[in-house]
Amino acid sequence: MSQLSEYETFEPTTHPWGVTISLISFLAIVISFCSPYWLKNDGELSEGHFLNTGLWEACFSNYHDYTYRYDRIYDGCYWTLDEETHVIAEQLRRPFFVTVQVFYTFCFTLSLLGAGLTGVLILCPGEDFEKYVLKLAYIDLFISWFFGFIAVIVFGAMGDNRDWMPHWDHNHLSWSFGLAVVGVVAEFVAAVLFWVEYRIQKRKESYRQSHGVFTLEGGTKN
Template identity: 85%
Template sequence: MTPSVYETYEATTYPWAQLISVVSFLSIVIGFCSPYWLSNSQDLEEGHFLNTGLWEICFTNYHDYTYRYDRIYDGCYWTLDEEMHVIADQINRPFFVTVQVFFTICFTLSLIGAGLTGILVFCPGEDFERPVLKVAYIDLFISWFFGFLAVIVFGAMGDNRDWMPHWDHNHLSWSFALAVVGVVAEFVAAVLFLVEYRIQKRKESYRQSHGVFPLEGKN
């Protein structure tokens, strides 16, 4: 018997949806945790900032560039560490806090999406898959929305002259690139899960309208 369009779809596209979802999750996790959203070219002899992510920032013999304090920063620090209070107003600008909040929401929802993808992989079955697929694509779309806002804001303002010193030596780095890849892949995965959900719904409607039901206990 010739395979239906639904069977052809399940044999080709559905595994891609799951794979892209995993790639998206891994990219977002690495981007969220790694400290290379913005990097310095390191061709300056004086003290300066080296690199920063959302939660960790590194310096080499750096001091408050407004010269209000004599504290020297050398090494890597958690951006929310109490030691950073001296220069907190320089680092925790409103746009950066917004990026942290939005990408944290994206990261959290991506974790949920990864769990739902795991359920779809290890617990297959159409009746069970439909509600999981619905929750998965809604979750991924919301996660993508917040992640998209985060990378747009950081891409527009992360390397401008109003944030880190020596702005002309700073550039967006690989952690930010991975975050972008993860957000784009998340949108693709959400679309594919939505398509799969609609396919499953149409199959169910076809069965109900034609009185066709799967045989129970069939090997």
């Protein structure tokens, strides 16, 4: 009994929190990835300006090329990669913004994989398989966090500066960007919790192997 009591001290305590925070981070990343409010105008200008933009959609109000080389007017929302925006592509798709798009897309893709792994953990697999899934999950989330961290840092530093969208003094970072930050931070926390849980599982396995603890089936594992 003393061996079993000591063994029970290795029971996992971070697993539910890791799953919960992982799902919260996934939801925040998905919403921020799809929503067009990373940068928003304050609305004080009547026309001829940019309204708001996300990673994949930008909205304008009677806006034209800032160099006045073209007569094309943009009024409404446009996909940032659409050929229709070729007139303002030089301004819209600056290198820093393309970098943010690429890195946050990697983050989003890996977050999808992380959500799938979290779903597997919810289904309560066998202990050996669970340990394997935990390892994949924390590695995946750490890599996803790295890409997301770079994306939000770059956009936070350059998204509302005077060298990108017009009337920079009327633009500010908006709620989609805030959700991206929340998602990336939560993803790091979830990765750490899964890593801790994986270490607990490893210690449990090591303890069983060294002490021959009785299993539920009535045998021992040496």
